[in-house]
Amino acid sequence: MSIKDFINGIVSEVEGQPAAAPVPTPAPVAEPVVHVAQEEAPKPVVETHAVDAQETAFAKALKALWTHGDSVVKGLIEGMIATAPAVFAKYKINSNMLIAQLMAQISEECGAGEEVVENLNYTAQRMTEVWPSRFPSVGVATPYAHNPQMLANKVYNGRMGNVMGTNDGWKFRGRGATQTTGREGYQTLAKAVGLDVVNNPDILNDPKYFLECGVADFIACGCMPYALNDDVVGVTKKLNGGTIGLADREAWLAKWKHALA
Numbered sequence: 001m002s003i004k005d006f007i008n009g010i011v012s013e014v015e016g017q018p019a020a021a022p023v024p025t026p027a028p029v030a031e032p033v034v035h036v037a038q039e040e041a042p043k044p045v046v047e048t049h050a051v052d053a054q055e056t057a058f059a060k061a062l063k064a065l066w067t068h069g070d071s072v073v074k075g076l077i078e079g080m081i082a083t084a085p086a087v088f089a090k091y092k093i094n095s096n097m098l099i100a101q102l103m104a105q106i107s108e109e110c111g112a113g114e115e116v117v118e119n120l121n122y123t124a125q126r127m128t129e130v131w132p133s134r135f136p137s138v139g140v141a142t143p144y145a146h147n148p149q150m151l152a153n154k155v156y157n158g159r160m161g162n163v164m165g166t167n168d169g170w171k172f173r174g175r176g177a178t179q180t181t182g183r184e185g186y187q188t189l190a191k192a193v194g195l196d197v198v199n200n201p202d203i204l205n206d207p208k209y210f211l212e213c214g215v216a217d218f219i220a221c222g223c224m225p226y227a228l229n230d231d232v233v234g235v236t237k238k239l240n241g242g243t244i245g246l247a248d249r250e251a252w253l254a255k256w257k258h259a260l261a
Contacts, residue, residue, distance in 0.1 A: 058084050058099060061259035069113030076113050079207025087212045091219060096260040101227035101235055104253035106177045106214050108245050116205045118174030118181070120148035131155055160184050176204030177214025178221075178239060185217070192216040 059081045062069070069077045093099055110116050122130070124141035134155060135141035144151040149170045156162050156169030160182025174181045180189055183198070190197045193216050197203045204213045218224070218239065226234030232253050236243055 057096065057260050058088075061256060062103075064259055065107065065255055066112040071114055072116055073113065073205050073207060073210070075207045076116075076205075076210060080211045083208065083211050087215055090212075091215045093215060097230055097257070098227055100253055100256035100260055101223075101230065101232065102215065102218055103256045104232065104249050105218065105223070105235060105239050107252040107256070108249045109179045109239070110177055110214075116176060116210075118152075118179060120151050120173060121146055122151060127151070156182065161187065171201060175201055176217070177210055178217040180204060180213070180217050188220050189213060189217055192220055 062077060062080060066077060088094065088099070093102060122145065124135075124138045124145040127135040127141040127144060128138060135144075144154055149167075152173050153167060153169035156173065157166065158164045160172070161184030162168035162172060162182055168183050172181065172183050172186050180186060180197075186198050186201060189195075189204075193209070193212055195203050195209060195213075197213070203209055218227075222238045223235045226232075226238060232250055233243065233246065236246055236249050
């Protein structure tokens, strides 16, 4: 038998057999669906309505009382309003009375936003009145007249952490909401707010940080215990070192209390 006949015979036998039933493909087994509860991100516990009301009152009062507050630093008003809720919460300025005490001092110190950098452009006569021990006569004061940088280094170096023979007096002259002054004052503020105001003093007048720097300085100076007792004289002495401008501070306090009521 030839190979061809042998193969044809096998094929004939296979074709004569009934076809084997197809093996069914097993159906896929569905995996059980496990529902895992998703934990929600923690949310701060905030009295929303109280904060909103306080923010609105502060915003309205600031706009009403600081009518030229943006004249020197553009966007200062909106920057203060935007940061107020977080700043007040962080530093526990949690009542209208505390806001009024704080803002009365800030309003006087920085001229309601119009005097955010200390003006040291003095006449010789005025210097003899402000610093009589340093300038006992007009003649002694004359070289410093209308020379703010020279005057700053003369009257501020050698104290408040400023180094003699440097430009510290000028670099660390009064700035910001509370007119922070002196190297030590800037160093203390830098630690409180976490900003490098020592190497970048103008940060104090950045609208994003203006309010916080002022509040932090207010607290660092020891004003809070007096503010809590509604003691404007005590607050003024702590922040100013004396009672300069006390009548104006009292007037600002009355305005802020009325505006926030």
